[in-house]
Amino acid sequence: MTSKHPYYRFDEALEEYGSQAIRCKEFLFRGDPLADEAVLALAKLSSGKAVRTLNSLLNDGRDSTPDAPDALKALFDQLESLPLWVDWERIEIGSQTIQRLSLLVAPVLSLYSLPLMYASPAGTKPLVFTGNFVDRAPRRLAETSRFVRLTCQSGGLRRFSEGFKLNVKVRLMHAQVRRLLQSSGQWHREEMGIPVNQCHMAVTLILLSLGVIKGLRDLGVIFTQTEVEGVLLLWAYSGYISGVDPEFLCTSETQAESLLQLLLTQEGFPNEDSRLLVQALRTMPLPTELAGAPWFDDVAATLSRSLLGDQFADSLEIPASEWTWVVPLMRPIFSIFSEAQRYVPGMANLATSVGTKTWETMESALTTRSEPIKSSTHTSS
Structure with a gap:
């Protein structure tokens, strides 16, 4: 009788996916x-020279720094080689789609995509090892929000845009985390794979692309096939810049869904770290406008349970509430909201403007919060 693996469900993945599961497991050990x-x-390099070299490469291009280390030149050779499948027209459609729906994208990220990311018992370990992983929840949400906003803005992934640069910086940050954790003597590679491995980067990428589409659809938003393909292509190129292996770059919905299910089947069940991270998301201080709304926590939990499913939400200790009637009421409203942007003159521009300003305000508020997280409602047991 074999013992249960603490971080992964290899047997279940093998039974369902066969050789694909064997192949997928290999990527847990690839950076x-x-x-x-x-x-x-x-x-x-000295810290000053390292910063200057990197900034020069980011801001002026690969040829601007002939004395840069060969490893950095090799990285920027890849970054400045545009894949043949990149189609800027279609990517712009994806950008515009996310921007005009940004008011709804934010809750889908915090109530659906991020909880699914945090459900991975091994995937959360780098956050745990860095310390203060619960109290830093507001800043982490702000950083994720900024990453999505800059990546999805018009032209956000053009070579010298802020979104492109941020994708590169995130890529190097992940590499630094791998280096530090693997040299710490505390990381159990054989059990967990390597830190920020290809499987976990792929799950994150798909949950920011297809995951957001699925979450918005569940709330009633209507997409055209062209819009879906644009969003997926946008994030596929983001994945290329961010160092995700080409085997995980999905440009079709069917491909992304199949790969996501394989990756999630391989993952272990949520553990206490997962529940603490989701609890921190749920109970972080609210904006002033919502701080006095007694219904907000219940509605947010209801939406999260609707998106995740009751069984999965229970495993993350997201409480049930009596507000389940809200979801079927919201769906037709959000359907009308998304369709009106297509047909009412000026509606898409207004939604984009309001959504962008709301995101920027939210990021600023989350970044400046310094008080410890205190639960106002549910507390994990």
Whole structure:
């Protein structure tokens, strides 16, 4: 009789997916060689020279710094090689789609995509090892929000845009986390895979692309096939910049859904760290406008349970409430909201403007919060 694996469900994945599961498991032990080598090269420079070199490469291009280490040149050779499948027209459609729906994207991220990411018992370990992983929840949500906003803005992934640069910085940050944790003597590679491995990067990428589409659809938003393909292509190129292996870059909905199910089947069940992270998301201080609304926590929990499913929500200790009637009421409203942007002159521009300003305000408020997280409602047991 074999013992249960603490972090993964390899047997279940093998039974359902066969050789694909065996192949997928290999990526738990793969990082991002180009970025990993670049981080090692930067570590050999003085801190000042490392910052100057990286900034020069980001802001002026690969040829601007002929004395840069070879590993950094190799990384920027890849970054500045535009894949043949990149179609800027279709990517712009994806950008515009997310921007005009940004008022709804934010709750889908916090109530659906992020809880699914946090459900991975091994995937959360890098956050746990860095410390204060609960109290830093507001800042982490702000950073995720900014990453999504800059990636999805019009032209956000063009070579010298802020979104492109942020994707590269996140890639190097992940490489630095891998380097530090694997050299710490505390990381159990054989049990957990390597930190920020290809499987976990792929899950994150798909939950930011297809995951957001699925969450919005569940809330009633209507997409055209062209819009869905644009969003997926946008995030596929973001994945290319961020160092996700080409095997995980999905440009079709069917492909992304199949891969997501394989990756989630491989993952273990949520553990206490997962529940603490989701609890921190749920109970972080609210904006002033909502702080006095006694119904807000219940409605948010109801939406989260609707998106995740009751069984999965129970495993994350997201409480049930009596507000279940809200979801079927919201769906036709959100359907009308999404369709009106297509047909009412000026509606899409207004929704984009209001959504962008709301996101920027939210990011600023979350970033400046310094008080510890205190639960106002449910407390994990």
